[in-house]
Amino acid sequence: MSGGDQEPGRYYVGVDVGTGSVRAALVDQRGVLLAFADQPINKWEPQFSHHEQSSEDIWAACCVVTKKVVQGIDVNQVRGLGFDATCSLVVLDKQFHPLPVNLEGDSRRNIIMWLDHRAVSQVHRINETQHSVLQYVGGVMSVEMQAPKLLWLKENLRETCWDKAGHFFDLPDFLSWKATGVTARSLCSLVCKWTYSAEKGWDDSFWKTIGLEDFVADNYSKIGNQVLPPGASLGNGLTPEAAKDLGLPAGVAVAASLIDAHAGGLGVIGADVRGHGLSCEGQPVTSRLAVICGTSSCHMGISRDPIFVPGVWGPYFSAMVPGFWLNEGGQSVTGKLIDHMVQGHAAFPELQAKAAARCQSVYAYLNSHLDLIKKAQPVGFLTVDLHVWPDFHGNRSPLADLTLKGMVTGLKLSQDLDDLAILYLATVQAIAFGTRLIIEAMEAAGHSVSTLFLCGGLSKNPLFVQMHADITGMPVILSQEVESVLVGAAILGACASGDFASVQEAMAKMSKVGKVVFPRLEDKRYYDKKYKVFLKLVEHQKEYAAIMKGD
């Protein structure tokens, strides 16, 4: 059957493993969320820049949330299951047991998280090779990708981890293996994080050059030698054991998975935009930029032909929308940066108390506080003399410079709630300026972007959304379903079930436009000036570093 014909009672389950929590949703054929559940997951930071998780803890959380969302329905109506997750590195031994990725030998912590920056020396050496695979990651490999992390394990944990390892998975692929027993990898993970080419496969010379010839010798069995497109059905579906864990029947179709940002992209980018007065209505889907904003932000732009954007990951073929090339810009910390700035301020306890008294989140409270203190002027104008450079965890795109740091200029002696609110606003604006910088780099290389499609936790913040519209000068589309990443995961399940003929068809039927936020064009001159300051900040930071390096 094609998804055009609505069959009653056909459901899909999407599971989204973010940095801070696992979420699941029960979704119908129109992309409507019928049930939602979430569960926090553990994170360890045993040393600065080392970030670890546990695959057993994450799987247990997947089971809790999946059981919750199917409660009360006939589980035989669940037709497909799709997973997405952060691009973290999971390490298992030859019998599929967790192996420690830390010096303490704690095997519970068997995941090196995506934002872990331990492999700085390894990534420098990889970049020094100037190997041709680097063309497909924006010219510079990120410390957040898998090759440097693997090299770090070989160089630092040879006996306790490297020699014993049987399987290195991207987290989304670990989940689909856990559900089905199939070790095939998703094209999405391997292309985006592991240097695999959709057209040419693995490049032996790359792994030999960087000192990981071990993978070539055993025909890539530890990192994946069977590769499937996202949404393809895996093996015989859910194994009886996984089915019991998840509260679903054995044999339910399970899809080859996606990285979380890519699932968000699928959840939003294909929506039917007719009737909203948007310029992208008459334009190809390549004029849309999906921005997935959670702990980090990812900027997903697609094209018919490969576009090489310096400092922006890709071009990756078929890694998100089949048949299209993908460029992925990103900011390593966005939600995490906002949390950091707000929670680290002296007035945070006062903010928490006041927000709790009103039963509001601290962000809803801050947004209404800004509205109060802005008086007659637009809220964005409160930061005329306060500017932030947001790269507190290095720059992912388009400068691809992990040595960059955060900057704030315009600090005063006051530490009250007004001061905290304005610092929060300047941080949100800095993140939006970072998006503008990424879009400019993508456009200079050949993309033509007219509309932003935002999703992820930060898209629930109206100030964040408005600032993205005002600062980029583009309309921002929010989906009808706030949890669009989960719609993306459910689209995978729907494709694996065979209910839709293609990912494109499922995208068009299951993602829907909700709210449209237009830019306040009358404020453009102010933001153009702030953007000039923004660019000066990084220029000056580089000058300071050069001065300090000199004699």
Ligand SMILES: Nc1ncnc2c1ncn2[C@@H]1O[C@H](COP(=O)(O)OP(=O)(O)O)[C@@H](O)[C@H]1O
């Ligand atoms: N209702 C909300 N209002 C404002 N910010 C929010 C809201 N919900 C989540 N966030 C922000 O979104 C970020 C987390 O987004 P999420 O998509 O859940 O992250 P992840 O997928 O990385 O786990 C947090 O840093 C938080 O500050």
Ligand SMILES: O=C(CO)[C@H](O)[C@H](O)COP(=O)(O)O
């Ligand atoms: O690199 C990425 C996608 O390619 C993401 O930044 C990473 O997966 C983390 O996502 P999130 O911020 O939603 O937790």
